[in-house]
Amino acid sequence: xIGALRSRxxxxxxxxxxxxxxxxxxxxxxxxxxxxxxxxxxxxxGVAADQVGAETNYRxxxxxxxxxxxxxxxxxxxxxxxxxxxxDPDGRRYWLDLGCVEGRPS
Numbered sequence: 385x386i387g388a389l390r391s392r393x394x395x396x397x398x399x400x401x402x403x404x405x406x407x408x409x410x411x412x413x414x415x416x417x418x419x420x421x422x423x424x425x426x427x428x429x430g431v432a433a434d435q436v437g438a439e440t441n442y443r444x445x446x447x448x449x450x451x452x453x454x455x456x457x458x459x460x461x462x463x464x465x466x467x468x469x470x471x472d473p474d475g476r477r478y479w480l481d482l483g484c485v486e487g488r489p490s
Contacts, residue, residue: 389419393444394459395452415456420446422460427487439487448477458484 394417400408427440442465444458458465465484473481 388421389446391420391422391444391460393418393420393422393446395456396459397456412457416451418446418449420444437487439485442484442486444482444484446480446482448472448480452480452482458482 395415396412397415399411399413401411403409421444423443425441425443427438429438444465446452452467452470454467454469456467458467463486465486466488467482467484469483471481473479
């Protein structure tokens with residue numbers, strides 16, 4: 385399984401930066417990076433608000449970490465993935481599986 389961890393996954397969290405006018409803008413900053421596996425599991429296309437959109441679902445697997453939550457997002461190359469769920473597949477705290485979606489606004 386270790387050989388399957390060939391995708392560099394950068395986990396990002398929201399941050400606020402001053403906008404120069406007394407307010408703040410939201411941006412994303414890198415929190416940590418790990419190697420993992422990335423597998424497309426399906427997708428869908430639909431129309432909402434007169435816009436055609438597409439989403440692709442992915443399953444990611446990384447070594448277990450307890451600091452991964454749905455507040456983060458994952459960047460791999462040009463893909464930006466929203467995290468829908470995470471789980472320990474066998475309860476041994478060795479692997480962490482993530483269900484992610486590409487194409488959903490962050």
